[in-house]
Amino acid sequence: MKILVIEDEVLLQQSIKESLEKESFLVETASDFYAAMDKVFVYDYDCILLDIMLPNGSGLDILNELKEAGKSENVIIISAKDSLDDRVKGLELGADDYLTKPFHLAELNARVKAVLRRKHLQGNRAISLANLELDFEDRTLLVDGKAVSLNRKEFDILNYFLLNKNRLVNKTALAEHVWGDNSDQADNFDFVYYQIKNLRKKLQECGAHVEIESVYGVGYKLVQK
Amino acid sequence: MKLLNQSLKYLSLSILMIVTIWSVIFYLNMLSEIKSSIDEGLENYKRLIILNAAEDSTILTKKYFDESFFTIQEISREQALSTKDRYFDTELYMQDADDQAPEVEPVRMLTTAFEMNGSYYELKVANSMVEEDDLIQELLWDVVWLYVVLILGVVIINNIVLRSLWKPFYDFLQQLKNYRLGRSKQFPEVRTQTREFVDLQEAVNTLLKRSVATFEQQKEFIGNASHELQTPLAVVSNKLELMLEEESLSASQLENIAEIFQTIQQLVRLNKTLLLLSKIDNKQFLENESVAIHEVISVNIEKLIDFSTFINIAVSSSEMEPIAVQMDFSLANIVVANLLKNAIFHNHEKGNVNISLKAGVLSIANTGNPNPLDVEKIFQRFQKFDSNKGAGLGLAIVKAICELYGFEVSYRFENGLHLFEVNFNTN
Numbered sequence: 001m002k003i004l005v006i007e008d009e010v011l012l013q014q015s016i017k018e019s020l021e022k023e024s025f026l027v028e029t030a031s032d033f034y035a036a037m038d039k040v041f042v043y044d045y046d047c048i049l050l051d052i053m054l055p056n057g058s059g060l061d062i063l064n065e066l067k068e069a070g071k072s073e074n075v076i077i078i079s080a081k082d083s084l085d086d087r088v089k090g091l092e093l094g095a096d097d098y099l100t101k102p103f104h105l106a107e108l109n110a111r112v113k114a115v116l117r118r119k120h121l122q123g124n125r126a127i128s129l130a131n132l133e134l135d136f137e138d139r140t141l142l143v144d145g146k147a148v149s150l151n152r153k154e155f156d157i158l159n160y161f162l163l164n165k166n167r168l169v170n171k172t173a174l175a176e177h178v179w180g181d182n183s184d185q186a187d188n189f190d191f192v193y194y195q196i197k198n199l200r201k202k203l204q205e206c207g208a209h210v211e212i213e214s215v216y217g218v219g220y221k222l223v224q225k
Numbered sequence: 226m227k228l229l230n231q232s233l234k235y236l237s238l239s240i241l242m243i244v245t246i247w248s249v250i251f252y253l254n255m256l257s258e259i260k261s262s263i264d265e266g267l268e269n270y271k272r273l274i275i276l277n278a279a280e281d282s283t284i285l286t287k288k289y290f291d292e293s294f295f296t297i298q299e300i301s302r303e304q305a306l307s308t309k310d311r312y313f314d315t316e317l318y319m320q321d322a323d324d325q326a327p328e329v330e331p332v333r334m335l336t337t338a339f340e341m342n343g344s345y346y347e348l349k350v351a352n353s354m355v356e357e358d359d360l361i362q363e364l365l366w367d368v369v370w371l372y373v374v375l376i377l378g379v380v381i382i383n384n385i386v387l388r389s390l391w392k393p394f395y396d397f398l399q400q401l402k403n404y405r406l407g408r409s410k411q412f413p414e415v416r417t418q419t420r421e422f423v424d425l426q427e428a429v430n431t432l433l434k435r436s437v438a439t440f441e442q443q444k445e446f447i448g449n450a451s452h453e454l455q456t457p458l459a460v461v462s463n464k465l466e467l468m469l470e471e472e473s474l475s476a477s478q479l480e481n482i483a484e485i486f487q488t489i490q491q492l493v494r495l496n497k498t499l500l501l502l503s504k505i506d507n508k509q510f511l512e513n514e515s516v517a518i519h520e521v522i523s524v525n526i527e528k529l530i531d532f533s534t535f536i537n538i539a540v541s542s543s544e545m546e547p548i549a550v551q552m553d554f555s556l557a558n559i560v561v562a563n564l565l566k567n568a569i570f571h572n573h574e575k576g577n578v579n580i581s582l583k584a585g586v587l588s589i590a591n592t593g594n595p596n597p598l599d600v601e602k603i604f605q606r607f608q609k610f611d612s613n614k615g616a617g618l619g620l621a622i623v624k625a626i627c628e629l630y631g632f633e634v635s636y637r638f639e640n641g642l643h644l645f646e647v648n649f650n651t652n
Contacts, residue, residue, distance in 0.1 A: 009460060011460045011464070012456065012459055012460045012463060015460070015463035015464055015466075015467055016463070018467055019463070019466075019467060022470075080456050080459070082497075083509075084509075084512070100455075101456055101458075101459040102456075102458045102462045102493050103459065103463075104462070104463075105463055105466045105467070167470065168466070168470045170466065170483075170486065172486075172487070172490045173466075179528070179532075180528070181562065182528055182532065182562060182566065184494055185532065191531075191532065194535060195531075215469070215479070216479045216480055216483060217480065217483055218479065218483040218486065219469075
């Protein structure tokens with residue numbers, strides 16, 4: 001899987017690259033408009049992360065060109081500007097998603113994988129790990145082929161962990177992903193811990209060969225047993 | 226004190242002074258005029274008496290003032306020669322036409338001397354004079370009347386002339402009072418040709434323009450600053466996330482980095498909130514649509530139910546009258562979510578929250594702090610009533626959104642409950 005990161009802030013670009021490489025993606029980078037235009041039309045990428053404000057030009061112009069070439073469906077816009085206008089324009093030009101800076105790397109992982117899943121749809125409606133199979137379409141979990149009932153939030157948590165398997169998922173990123181804008185108070189309580197505890201119990205009861213490890217008050221990591 | 230009354234005060238004081246001084250001078254002048262006219266009369270009498278005495282010598286023996294107003298007395302030549310005509314005020318015991326009995330009356334008297342047939346005589350002629358106290362009384366009343374009439378005149382002139390002259394000023398003042406920085410589109414305007422008022426308008430408008438420019442700059446600055454902070458925050462945040470994944474770190478290093486990371490997350494949230502506030506202030510939300518508030522409420526209760534059950538807060542809703550409001554959907558969502566979060570998180574153990582929507586008024590009542598909160602401060606930015614619970618911007622945002630749409634938002638403490646209300650009815 002080949003991913004292009006178009007981002008002018010080199011430090012951010014490097015972090016994104018490093019994080020995506022941990023997921024075994026092949027990552028290339030571009031730091032300005034011209035370099036980006038060159039790469040976009042010379043190579044084929046499975047996913048393009050596109051910053052809107054670039055030296056020498058706008059990311060939206062790149063997106064426009066991509067749309068004309070019929071290649072805009074695998075673009076995720078990453079912008080410091082949380083403007084409705086840009087979002088609407090970007091999505092109209094065929095971008096798949098819009099992510100506002102600053103974002104969590106775990107969230108970026110999840111979004112990239114969602115794009116890749118949509119791009120390579122064939123039979124890929126589920127994620128599997130060990131004896132687990134999580135079906136996005138039906139929102140069900142199968143362990144050893146047997147259905148395990150999960151409530152909506154538990155499903156979302158497990159899904160997020162599976163998209164970030166073997167990676168540290170911090171509490172904030174998890175809370176923001178599952179509870180959205182209302183998660184800003186979650187840090188003040190052992191709220192996330194409580195939710196994880198319930199999910200752990202369910203996974204243990206059905207004999208799943210995965211484990212959600214705690215990492216020192218920072219977050220959690222899903223690993224195969 | 227109003228300008229109208231001020232000018233009335235000064236005018237009536239100065240008129241009182243002028244009228245007083247004028248009436249004293251007038252009185253003195255009149256008195257001397259009266260005296261000189263009486264003196265002329267006395268002079269006439271004198272000549273008539275001397276003429277009559279030449280014909281009728283009995284007159285020369287008239288020694289007392291009785292029925293007539295003169296006395297004649299023979300004197301020596303030396304005495305006569307040393308006598309000069311002398312006019313003076315004195316009093317005589319006599320009966321006037323308006324007196325019941327004879328009484329002492331003020332008179333003007335002339336003493337003179339004349340020679341007749343070799344004999345010398347002294348002549349005293351008297352003429353009754355105006356009684357001064359009567360004159361003063363009469364005059365005083367006239368002056369009082371004059372004063373009253375003058376003041377009445379001034380009041381009427383003040384009311385008609387000044388009122389119409391100052392009307393543009395009061396109009397202007399009213400406009401200025403209603404002017405809201407950043408919200409009023411038109412500058413106050415004075416409708417007159419009066420130069421002072423036109424100058425005032427120019428001065429005020431120059432000042433307002435400068436304030437508006439400063440206001441806009443400040444708004445822009447907050448927006449730009451928060452915006453520019455997004456990328457560095459993203460860099461730091463993502464670097465820390467990668468660092469936390471490093472296997473080689475010791476437990477204590479991990480914990481330290483985790484603390485830094487959490488702090489950065491607070492900063493990220495604060496910055497996002499500031500950006501939101503700046504967007505509201507800059508009216509960047511204008512996607513007005515019909516928003517069903519009751520639906521927004523139930524969606525938000527649902528979203529927050531995980532949190533409220535976790536901390537044992539009972540959220541209930543009573544009386545949900547459907548209402549649709551023209552506003553930006555995401556802002557409606559923020560208003561409801563912030564008020565709900567506020568009620569849930571600033572609560573005590575096993576507390577409760579009650580929500581109602583009646584006649585376009587959203588009321589959220591919650592238990593919590595047993596004392597009322599400071600109404601003046603509660604909607605201000607960065608006001609925290611609980612430590613470690615957010616940045617104190619939630620209610621400020623609610624207030625900003627409500628102001629944007631003209632909704633009224635209020636807080637009061639009633640029966641031990643904190644009650645927040647938003648009135649979605651705009652006039």
